[in-house]
Amino acid sequence: MSLRIENVSHTYRSRGLAERPVLQPIAGWQVEAGQQLLLRGVSGSGKTTLLNILAGLLTPTSGEVWLNRQPLYALKEAARDRFRSRHVGYVLQAHHLLPQLTALENITMPMIFAANDRSNRHAQQALALLEGLGLAEFARHRPAQLSMGQRLRVAIARALANRPTLLLADEPTAALDPATGASTMTLLQQTCRQHNAALIVASHDPTLTDQFDRVIDLKSGQLHEVSA
Amino acid sequence: MRNHQTVPYDPTPATAQPRSTASPDRVFYDLVLAWRNLKAQPVQSGITLLVVALAIALFVAVVALNNGLRTGIVAASDPFGMLVVGPKGSAQELVLSTILLQGLPIGNMPYHVYQELQADDRVSLAVPLAMGDNVGGARIIGTTPDFFQLRPALNKPPTFQLAAGREFTGDFEAVLGSKAAAGLGLKLGDQFVPAHGVETGLETDTHNVAHTVVGILQPTHSPFDTAVLTSIESVWAVHKHEEGGNHVETAALTTAAAADEAGADQRQITAVLVRPTGFIETNQLWREFRLGSEAQAAFPGQELGQLFDLLNQGQRILTVAGYLAAAMATLTVLLAIYSATDRRRSMIAVMRSLGANRTSIFRMVMFEALLIAAIGALAGRLLGYAAAYGLAANLTEQSAIPIPITYEMGLEPWLWAVTLAVGLLAGLIPALMAYRVNIVENL
Ligand SMILES: Nc1ncnc2c1ncn2[C@@H]1O[C@H](COP(=O)(O)OP(=O)(O)O)[C@@H](O)[C@H]1O
Ligand SMILES: [Mg+2]
Numbered sequence: 001m002s003l004r005i006e007n008v009s010h011t012y013r014s015r016g017l018a019e020r021p022v023l024q025p026i027a028g029w030q031v032e033a034g035q036q037l038l039l040r041g042v043s044g045s046g047k048t049t050l051l052n053i054l055a056g057l058l059t060p061t062s063g064e065v066w067l068n069r070q071p072l073y074a075l076k077e078a079a080r081d082r083f084r085s086r087h088v089g090y091v092l093q094a095h096h097l098l099p100q101l102t103a104l105e106n107i108t109m110p111m112i113f114a115a116n117d118r119s120n121r122h123a124q125q126a127l128a129l130l131e132g133l134g135l136a137e138f139a140r141h142r143p144a145q146l147s148m149g150q151r152l153r154v155a156i157a158r159a160l161a162n163r164p165t166l167l168l169a170d171e172p173t174a175a176l177d178p179a180t181g182a183s184t185m186t187l188l189q190q191t192c193r194q195h196n197a198a199l200i201v202a203s204h205d206p207t208l209t210d211q212f213d214r215v216i217d218l219k220s221g222q223l224h225e226v227s228a
Numbered sequence: 229m230r231n232h233q234t235v236p237y238d239p240t241p242a243t244a245q246p247r248s249t250a251s252p253d254r255v256f257y258d259l260v261l262a263w264r265n266l267k268a269q270p271v272q273s274g275i276t277l278l279v280v281a282l283a284i285a286l287f288v289a290v291v292a293l294n295n296g297l298r299t300g301i302v303a304a305s306d307p308f309g310m311l312v313v314g315p316k317g318s319a320q321e322l323v324l325s326t327i328l329l330q331g332l333p334i335g336n337m338p339y340h341v342y343q344e345l346q347a348d349d350r351v352s353l354a355v356p357l358a359m360g361d362n363v364g365g366a367r368i369i370g371t372t373p374d375f376f377q378l379r380p381a382l383n384k385p386p387t388f389q390l391a392a393g394r395e396f397t398g399d400f401e402a403v404l405g406s407k408a409a410a411g412l413g414l415k416l417g418d419q420f421v422p423a424h425g426v427e428t429g430l431e432t433d434t435h436n437v438a439h440t441v442v443g444i445l446q447p448t449h450s451p452f453d454t455a456v457l458t459s460i461e462s463v464w465a466v467h468k469h470e471e472g473g474n475h476v477e478t479a480a481l482t483t484a485a486a487a488d489e490a491g492a493d494q495r496q497i498t499a500v501l502v503r504p505t506g507f508i509e510t511n512q513l514w515r516e517f518r519l520g521s522e523a524q525a526a527f528p529g530q531e532l533g534q535l536f537d538l539l540n541q542g543q544r545i546l547t548v549a550g551y552l553a554a555a556m557a558t559l560t561v562l563l564a565i566y567s568a569t570d571r572r573r574s575m576i577a578v579m580r581s582l583g584a585n586r587t588s589i590f591r592m593v594m595f596e597a598l599l600i601a602a603i604g605a606l607a608g609r610l611l612g613y614a615a616a617y618g619l620a621a622n623l624t625e626q627s628a629i630p631i632p633i634t635y636e637m638g639l640e641p642w643l644w645a646v647t648l649a650v651g652l653l654a655g656l657i658p659a660l661m662a663y664r665v666n667i668v669e670n671l
């Protein structure tokens with residue numbers, strides 16, 4: 001795995017709104033394979049914006065993101081969508097499971113997007129992922145039939161579905177009680193280690209600092225390395 | 229807007245990207261997702277489906293009924309493909325009342341019209357009809373045994389074949405159509421007494437001459453299945469018997485009493501079915517009747533053709549209504565899918581974040597509209613044929629003309645075209661909206 005960003009900056013420009021610079025140009029910055037990184041910052045500091053750029057979802061105003069030697073924004077959009085499904089797992093802030101699909105089907109979806117087929121092995125792999133996260137018996141449950149903690153675990157399994165080398169998580173535990181949040185965060189970190197995936201977690205939770213290899217503060221659109 | 233970075237960070241070329249075109253399997257997955265979306269909101273899906281179904285049902289029912297009616301009338305008039313001679317008046321009413329037994333006979337004419345035709349060299353078959361009384365709603369028709377010689381064409385067997393018994397020979401003997409026999413519950417040897425007039429109504433007055441059932445016909449799928457055939461003399465005798473009564477006559481022989489007083493030939497009939505010997509003779513006879521004052525001759529084919537023109541005009545109007553219904557169905561599906569897709573923006577953004585491209589999202593929404601249209605169209609066929617069947621049964625009940633409802637194969641390509649149009653038009657706008665969903669703003 002290699003992730004590198006060069007000169008990335010972002011300014012939101014929306015019709016009728018003032019221009020809003022969120023990320024100042026970030027010169028060469030990279031994440032090593034298997035590294036676990038905590039991205040800290042107050043609400044509105046641009047954490048989600050950065051993660052979206054890293055995921056290939058939001059074209060930065062300037063700069064380029066290199067993931068596994070592929071310049072993401074040199075790709076056409078459809079190719080980038082496909083590339084994302086194979087290389088990046090993303091646990092969204094609100095978890096965002098698809099309500100009309102079962103837990104298992106939520107996990108097989110990105111597999112089908114990446115593989116371009118609907119083979120049975122997807123379900124087997126998805127079940128193995130659910131087992132690893134202690135949710136085997138909930139495979140046929142719909143998101144509405146799961147607790148918030150269980151939903152997060154399904155979202156983690158879904159993010160890992162295509163064995164990505166990079167997993168992004170945007171304030172994953174924000175909706176959970178502290179105990180469940182802490183245990184699930186530990187589970188997330190363990191699972192990423194097992195799957196050999198680098199992990200970037202955006203959070204403003206100060207108690208997490210110790211558990212990560214690297215901590216980066218996002219302040220005034222700038223990245224500050226806290227520990228290495 | 230974006231300053232493109234030109235200096236590559238790593239000179240090693242990136243691994244070749246798999247093509248992002250979708251496999252058939254992947255397209256099928258979009259169809260599955262579309263189906264799941266529809267299933268997730270059964271009420272909306274069900275209602276929109278029903279609206280499509282009603283529009284399609286309208287098309288199906290109109291065409292099936294029109295064709296059924298046409299087939300039924302052609303079949304019913306099949307044995308009468310000749311001249312119908314009757315009193316002056318509306319030719320169409322003459323044809324309808326004589327060969328389809330619809331409405332009342334338009335009037336009476338003297339028996340000698342038949343006698344002259346019978347003696348005419350240019351006539352190979354002449355069958356007189358005298359309509360009058362009824363028994364339990366079944367119309368009694370006086371005729372001659374020549375009636376049983378009627379056939380669709382010279383090389384075809386006679387249309388009216390006995391299933392049991394024999395033809396009538398003497399007075400007050402009757403041969404019953406298959407439905408009349410079943411409806412009245414009469415069998416060979418049974419006796420019945422005619423009621424007055426052709427209508428069933430509240431008529432309680434009966435003529436006191438008992439008739440005996442001597443024969444029962446096989447089904448012919450024509451209104452004559454509901455008729456009771458006797459000799460003309462029997463019909464006249466019944467009316468003689470009731471002369472002096474104070475009835476308001478509605479049918480044949482109404483003027484019998486008046487004719488009696490005038491001392492004229494009181495024997496009257498309602499029509500004569502005539503098969504001339506050839507084409508030239510047919511036209512000669514037709515012209516002679518047109519010039520004469522006593523009777524007219526009508527071509528059943530021509531009169532029914534006019535009826536069919538009328539039916540077709542009705543079909544055309546109803547087809548326009550069908551197009552309007554289809555347009556409204558399109559808008560209903562559009563509205564339903566648009567609002568569902570609008571509510572599903574975040575789901576679409578999530579799918580995009582999981583690697584689905586815009587085209588695939590577009591396809592999924594199009595599939596939703598097409599599924600609604602296709603399933604609605606299938607349900608519409610069921611509804612349409614069921615409605616046509618019910619209406620046909622009802623019309624047959626009223627008119628005694630059998631109306632066969634059959635599967636309209638020829639309608640299928642056109643129905644599919646309408647279905648596809650509804651689906652594509654209804655899906656396009658929501659699908660474009662889905663295609664354009666901004667991922668980061670909807671996550
Ligand atoms: N789509 C957008 N359009 C305009 N401004 C946005 C948009 N998304 C986020 N912002 C603004 O950018 C800033 C950073 O947002 P975000 O990256 O979501 O921060 P964080 O995730 O750290 O809370 C916020 O001030 C927010 O208002
Ligand atoms: Mg955020």
